[in-house]
Amino acid sequence: MQRSDTVLKQVVAAFERESHLKLHHHPVHLSFDDGALIVTGEVPDVASKKRFLQLTRLHSNGERLVDQLRVTANPPVADGELRTHICERLAQAVDFRNCVICARVKGQLEVLRGTMDEAGNVGSGVIEITVKDGVVTLTGQVISLSHKRLASVTAWWVGGCRDVVNLLDLVPVEADGDGEISDVLHLVLETDPRVRAEQITINVENHRITLAGWVATEAERRQAEQDAWCLDASGGVVNRIQVRA
Structure with missing residues (x-):
């Protein structure tokens, strides 16, 4: 063998x-x-x-x-449609309200919101979205690890996304840690209407996420775990959430 x-x-x-x-x-x-x-x-x-x-x-x-x-994308989504939906969601998200949003279309850069002169301003940043064969690549720069992780989650939440390659730079550079992962996951769960964040507890140790608490359905339990995996926490995810009818 x-x-x-x-x-x-x-x-x-x-x-x-x-x-x-x-x-x-x-x-x-x-x-x-x-x-x-x-x-x-x-x-x-x-x-x-x-x-x-x-x-x-x-x-x-x-x-x-x-x-x-x-x-697997079921049903499949064309690259242009997927790119448009991701750009729209990023533009609508409160956490990215100061970011310049761009799309790479047939090799050409299209600025969808803001100007490139604004990209380096304090409290700003720029996110460029490229999609090929359902794989979303994020480039540019953001101001925190939370923003970088939220950008990945936003892309994954759009139906038809087959993978996310997050190449966003951090300006200024920020050290990662368990507290950062916990904080951003709390925000993600609170933002996701498919889960009730107040019923879920989060513990992060050595970048390993453990979810506990209880939810009403198996679908909600699975969705909370999906959200956690979207964060790219290197230690993995343990789902101990219980389902109570």
Whole structure:
């Protein structure tokens, strides 16, 4: 058996134990190339994607990981439509009211709100959105880690997004920490109308998020976990939320 097949078998077994999801209808492949472990395929949601990648790192013996894993878009959304919806949501979000919003369309930069002269102003910033094959790339600069993470969440919340590559710079540079992750997740849950944030508790230790509390439905429980995984917290997410009818 090839080494990549051995790693894949270990990762899939661990994934199915942790998530209780089967990947029979969402085939994932691993391959080694030039010292890197390449992960390709499709999974049903962002939580599955992030959990699978985390487990792959644990079993890869330190090899460089190349992420080509995508979330299934059902129904598919054209790149232009997806880009428009993300730009609209960012422009409408209170937290990005001072940001210049741009889109990269057929190689050309279109400024949708503000001017590039405003991008470097104090309390401002610029977010450029590019979409190719359902993969959203965010470039530019924002003023805090919270803004950077919120930009990822905003993109993931738009239907049809298959992946988010967040390359936003921070100006000024800011150190990450458990308190920062906890604060921004509280804000995300309070913003998401699909969950009741007041019934969910958050604990972050070494960048690992643990959710607890109770909600009324399994769908709400899953959505809270999806929101947490969208933040790109390197320690992962543990969902201990209970469902009470």
